[in-house]
Amino acid sequence: MNEGVRVLALQDFMDRPDGWGREQGRGVYQRLLRAVEASAGSLIIMISMKDVRRVDISFASETIVELARRYRGAKGICLRDLTDDDMIENIDAAAAKKDQPLLLWQGKSARVLGAQPTQGCREAFHFALERPQARAAEFAQAKKNMSIANASMKFKQLWEHGFLLRRESAANTGGMEFVYQRIG
Numbered sequence: 001m002n003e004g005v006r007v008l009a010l011q012d013f014m015d016r017p018d019g020w021g022r023e024q025g026r027g028v029y030q031r032l033l034r035a036v037e038a039s040a041g042s043l044i045i046m047i048s049m050k051d052v053r054r055v056d057i058s059f060a061s062e063t064i065v066e067l068a069r070r071y072r073g074a075k076g077i078c079l080r081d082l083t084d085d086d087m088i089e090n091i092d093a094a095a096a097k098k099d100q101p102l103l104l105w106q107g108k109s110a111r112v113l114g115a116q117p118t119q120g121c122r123e124a125f126h127f128a129l130e131r132p133q134a135r136a137a138e139f140a141q142a143k144k145n146m147s148i149a150n151a152s153m154k155f156k157q158l159w160e161h162g163f164l165l166r167r168e169s170a171a172n173t174g175g176m177e178f179v180y181q182r183i184g
Contacts, residue, residue: 005184006042007080008035010063011051019055025062032067036075043075043165044183046105049082061094065114069100072162076183078103078110088113101162105184117163124154128164133181155180 011017013031015024036045047064055063068077082088082104095102095114102113110129117125127142128134136152143151155178159166164180171177 004042005044005046006039007046007048008032009048009050011048014052017051017053019052019059019063021056022058022062025059028059029063029066032063033070036067036071043181045071045075045077046184047077047079049079049087052087054084055087055090057090057094057097060091061098064091065094065098065100065102068095068102068162069098072100073159073165076103076165076181078105078184079113080105080184082106103183110182110184112163115161117158117161121154121158121163124151125158125163128155128158128180129182131182133179135177135179137177152178 010019010028010032013028013035019025019028039045045067064077064079071077079091079102083106088104091102092113099115101115101117103110104113123143124139127139134155136155137148139155140146140148140151155164155166158164159180163183165183166178166180168176169179
């Protein structure tokens with residue numbers, strides 16, 4: 001999983017430092033979409049919120065959250081450079097409304113905005129979040145009384161719901177296995 005991370009500054013796609021309303025959000029979304037499509041080799045798109053003063057729920061829903069939903073499972077969309085509690089709350093609400101998880105990276109730690117992992121998958125998610133990539137066999141080995149099939153099911157659910165990325169890889173045993181990657 002050597003594809004690069006591309007950082008896009010949201011402010012570069014906006015006409016002003018305030019993101020307000022669905023109409024403005026749809027215009028910014030189209031510009032962001034073109035930039036993401038031009039980044040075919042980037043598996044992860046990190047959106048920097050630097051110099052963005054405010055965003056409301058509608059704008060966040062039409063831009064960031066919609067972009068994450070569009071690429072769910074194929075590319076990872078996440079946020080950085082965001083500390084304003086009001087903006088975090090608005091993006092969180094927009095992502096929750098669309099049942100979309102969105103990682104906000106603050107230094108080396110991540111916070112999930114929007115949809116949250118289920119109780120049964122939380123431990124697997126945190127395991128994957130602590131490392132650049134994870135395999136079901138590694139998680140099963142780290143957890144007492146966990147089968148590889150159960151670990152694999154948890155990772156698959158996390159991928160399907162947009163918490164992780166995955167790809168096929170050659171297993172040490174000679175077969176194929178999925179390797180899961182955190183978004184960010």
